[in-house]
Amino acid sequence: MEVASSRIYFPCIQFKTFDQPKNEDLAASGIREVPAVFKLPSQIQDSCSSCSSSNSSDDENNGTAGIHEENSVAVIDLSDLLHQDSERRASVVVNIRSALEEWGFFQVVNHGVPTALMDEILRVYKLFFELPLEEKTKYYTTDPNPTFRFGVGRITPSPSAQNWKDFAIVRPGRDLDKLSAHPPTFREVTVAYNNAMIHLKRELLNALSESLGLSPSFIDDVAGEGEQFFVCNFYPPCPEPKVAIGASSHSDFGTITTLLQDDVGGLEILDKHNNWIQVKPLRHALVINAGDQLEVFTNGKYRSVSHRVRVNPDRCRISIPSFISPLPRTYIAPSPSLVGEEGPLYKGDSFRDYLVGYYANDVNEKLYIESIKLKPSGPLQLH
Numbered sequence: 073m074e075v076a077s078s079r080i081y082f083p084c085i086q087f088k089t090f091d092q093p094k095n096e097d098l099a100a101s102g103i104r105e106v107p108a109v110f111k112l113p114s115q116i117q118d119s120c121s122s123c124s125s126s127n128s129s130d131d132e133n134n135g136t137a138g139i140h141e142e143n144s145v146a147v148i149d150l151s152d153l154l155h156q157d158s159e160r161r162a163s164v165v166v167n168i169r170s171a172l173e174e175w176g177f178f179q180v181v182n183h184g185v186p187t188a189l190m191d192e193i194l195r196v197y198k199l200f201f202e203l204p205l206e207e208k209t210k211y212y213t214t215d216p217n218p219t220f221r222f223g224v225g226r227i228t229p230s231p232s233a234q235n236w237k238d239f240a241i242v243r244p245g246r247d248l249d250k251l252s253a254h255p256p257t258f259r260e261v262t263v264a265y266n267n268a269m270i271h272l273k274r275e276l277l278n279a280l281s282e283s284l285g286l287s288p289s290f291i292d293d294v295a296g297e298g299e300q301f302f303v304c305n306f307y308p309p310c311p312e313p314k315v316a317i318g319a320s321s322h323s324d325f326g327t328i329t330t331l332l333q334d335d336v337g338g339l340e341i342l343d344k345h346n347n348w349i350q351v352k353p354l355r356h357a358l359v360i361n362a363g364d365q366l367e368v369f370t371n372g373k374y375r376s377v378s379h380r381v382r383v384n385p386d387r388c389r390i391s392i393p394s395f396i397s398p399l400p401r402t403y404i405a406p407s408p409s410l411v412g413e414e415g416p417l418y419k420g421d422s423f424r425d426y427l428v429g430y431y432a433n434d435v436n437e438k439l440y441i442e443s444i445k446l447k448p449s450g451p452l453q454l455h
């Protein structure tokens with residue numbers, strides 16, 4: 073196959089990986105076909121083509137309290153939660169519980185994160201991804217835990233196809249000099265956004281504890297103390313959107329994820345009937361979902377739902393998931409306060425060892441958490 077001059081290959085761990093040219097280069101390069109390394113197996117391509125793509129953004133939600141079902145997953149107004157009014161707070165907590173039981177995902181508005189900060193972080197990270205490849209690859213490293221890492225596709229031992237995305241992993245609690253210095257506000261915005269996520273995570277985990285009848289800091293104390301970090305995903309336009317995938321189906325490894333997305337759309341979640349449901353962009357909302365650690369800790373009451381990202385033929389998309397996790401040494405097992413007659417349904421493990429298992433499996437699909445499930449012991453049989 074002839075390689076167009078603007079197609080740039082560079083190694084990503086053991087793979088040769090295709091770096092999709094920027095939006096404006098695409099037309100010039102004349103690429104009309106997805107390279108083989110990104111091609112999904114045909115049965116997955118079929119499941120992609122059965123869903124309609126989401127290109128629209130909804131108007132800003134100015135915050136009517138309660139749950140709105142028109143976006144599939146609930147949209148929950150957090151203003152009453154943040155104002156600590158006990159009755160109104162209780163109703164938000166109930167809404168969060170039903171959203172997690174029904175979908176495992178919900179969106180939040182009036183969450184206290186300044187909207188200007190949300191716009192700004194999307195803007196500065198887009199500028200970063202638009203830098204020349206030589207600039208971005210200065211941040212390419214095989215060190216798994218740097219402050220700032222640029223990468224391509226998804227790194228798994230046996231991916232069926234590389235994901236059609238570039239990403240940056242950002243750990244702002246470390247050496248800030250390692251963050252990109254372009255554009256000039258990049259570091260400042262990164263730190264401000266991460267701090268806002270730390271604040272929000274505390275509010276959310278407290279509400280989650282209350283929703284399960286636990287004392288407010290119960291979940292945060294056990295499963296929310298890990299290093300706060302986020303990923304910025306950049307999905308370039310794709311000439312054959314049904315043949316490739318931005319992020320293949322997976323569940324998140326941590327406790328909860330708070331995700332900011334731009335207005336392009338493409339995130340889909342698997343519902344209880346095995347249908348892919350779009351999570352439509354809602355301006356200035358954040359998408360919240362349960363991760364594997366929450367599923368284990370709650371003994372399956374709040375499930376970590378499979379999700380994936382479809383690509384767009386015309387527009388690049390940016391999303392910024394923040395991952396809230398336990399400390400590596402924390403042992404996460406079903407909490408005795410949440411285990412009923414069914415008995416513990418998951419094997420416990422330290423978060424560090426959980427991650428080893430998670431990445432040793434193909435993270436595409438919920439393979440690892442399925443493998444640590446135990447059989448229900450059921451009520452004691454007395455003869």
Ligand SMILES: O=C(O)CCC(=O)C(=O)O
Pocket residue numbers: 303305319324331333338339379380381390391392393
């Ligand atoms: O881009 C998205 O909307 C979701 C990304 C995602 O699921 C992840 O990075 O874990």
Ligand SMILES: [Fe+2]
Pocket residue numbers: 322323324379393
């Ligand atoms: Fe995810």
